[in-house]
Amino acid sequence: MKHAPLVQDLINAFTCLPGVGARSAQRMSYWLLERNRQGGSRLATALSAAMEGVEHCPQCRNFAEQGLCPVCQDQRREQGLLCVVESPADVLAVEQSGEYRGRYFVLMGHLSPIDGIGPRDIGLDLLEQQISSGAVAEIILATSTTVEGEATAHYILDLTRNTDVSVSRIAQGVPMGGELEFVDGVTLAHALRGRQKVPPSF
Ligand SMILES: [Zn+2]
The missing domain is CATH 3.40.1360.10 (Dna Topoisomerase Vi A Subunit; Chain: A, domain 2)
Incomplete structure (x- = not known):
């Protein structure tokens, strides 16, 4: 069966996660579309913000936003x-x-x-x-x-x-x-x- 293009895109996107194959990706996509669109939107917003805004601490290389991470800042x-x-x-x-x-x-x-x-x-x-x-x-x-x-x-x-x-x-x-x-x-x-x-x- 062929999915609608947007649904297929969503399924393909989920397969970037470790251990998630086509079947699990399809299940998660359907679940969000059928049962939890609000959660899906929240996931999309958080993903997009994190992918844009999370960098590496210039001192320790751990995840950080804007400059030193909290551990490196702690004197x-x-x-x-x-x-x-x-x-x-x-x-x-x-x-x-x-x-x-x-x-x-x-x-x-x-x-x-x-x-x-x-x-x-x-x-x-x-x-x-x-x-x-x-x-x-x-x-x-x-x-x-x-x-x-x-x-x-x-x-x-x-x-x-x-x-x-x-x-x-x-x-x-x-x-x-x-x-x-x-x-x-x-x-x-x-x-x-x-x-x-x-x-x-x-
Ligand atoms: Zn650090």
Whole structure:
């Protein structure tokens, strides 16, 4: 069956979302047209405004509107402490831990030569500038433990050679409540390498 041109355009537009194929796109389009035109209009307005108005923070590369993001603007944060993460979602995760009071650097990806993603594509030239300007005292590498995440962490570690910047990798390993036998080998190897000395009072 052929859809009316506007309906077909709407269905095609929905398929730009990850994991949304033609069938789901059709279902969402019909649902909005039949049941929730108001919601559809609100979605259209919000989408259009966000696509126009959301930029990247010139300091940390996280999403921001007009200049520095709220985290970079916050002078109470420890300015010399930088946590390097792959995505804005990772920033949220670290924030929710409530443990961290420094700044961030958001790569918006990781090094992946196969996909043609090099250092400049993930802002490592900007990070290098910040390191060489002396603005950074400590870096916490919180990239993922995938091969690409590890390669990215090593690249950043190389950027700090011959500087006074101290670098650490977040401890990774056995999840809380996780049973050892269900943890994969790579994770367990990380956990063993990142082991910490147990205080006498343990
Ligand atoms: Zn920022």
